[in-house]
Amino acid sequence: MKAVLLLAVAAALAFAGGYGFGRIGAPQEAAPAVPAETVAGGPYYVEAGQLVVPMLDRGRTIAFILTQITLEASSADDALLVRRRLPHARSAMLEALFDLAGHGRFNGPAVDPQGVATALLAGANGSFGISLGGRDAPQPLRAVLIDRLLRQDNTRL
Numbered sequence: 001m002k003a004v005l006l007l008a009v010a011a012a013l014a015f016a017g018g019y020g021f022g023r024i025g026a027p028q029e030a031a032p033a034v035p036a037e038t039v040a041g042g043p044y045y046v047e048a049g050q051l052v053v054p055m056l057d058r059g060r061t062i063a064f065i066l067t068q069i070t071l072e073a074s075s076a077d078d079a080l081l082v083r084r085r086l087p088h089a090r091s092a093m094l095e096a097l098f099d100l101a102g103h104g105r106f107n108g109p110a111v112d113p114q115g116v117a118t119a120l121l122a123g124a125n126g127s128f129g130i131s132l133g134g135r136d137a138p139q140p141l142r143a144v145l146i147d148r149l150l151r152q153d154n155t156r157l
Contacts, residue, residue, distance in 0.1 A: 078140035
């Protein structure tokens with residue numbers, strides 16, 4: 001029993017020592033020189049997270065559509081606006097995904113990711129306001145980047 005305890009303590013000390021050396025003793029890499037205009041000009045990304053939408057057929061869930069989305073903002077101020085209003089943008093993108101699923105855009109073996117991204121971009125940008133006095137609503141998002149687009153069939157029918 002003492003041997004097992006001694007072995008566990010020795011392993012914990014070895015792990016802690018290695019971790020400490022890695023955090024403190026490892027050489028720090030210098031950041032690469034980046035021109036100021038690249039940093040100042042973006043790109044500006046906002047993680048929107050995962051969105052999951054059921055696909056329904058006659059009241060039964062036949063599949064789920066899972067998307068992992070990153071939003072590209074036009075400027076630093078727009079990125080801040082998007083972060084503050086992210087729940088509204090996510091809601092609008094969910095509505096767009098429900099609409100696409102309801103119209104059969106995820107049926108079949110192939111899905112057009114560019115078409116999905118375009119619909120999500122229109123929905124997300126539409127969540128930032130309405131047309132004011134003849135002027136167009138603000139368009140803080142430049143692109144919707146789909147990190148993952150997956151259809152998971154429901155096997156529990």
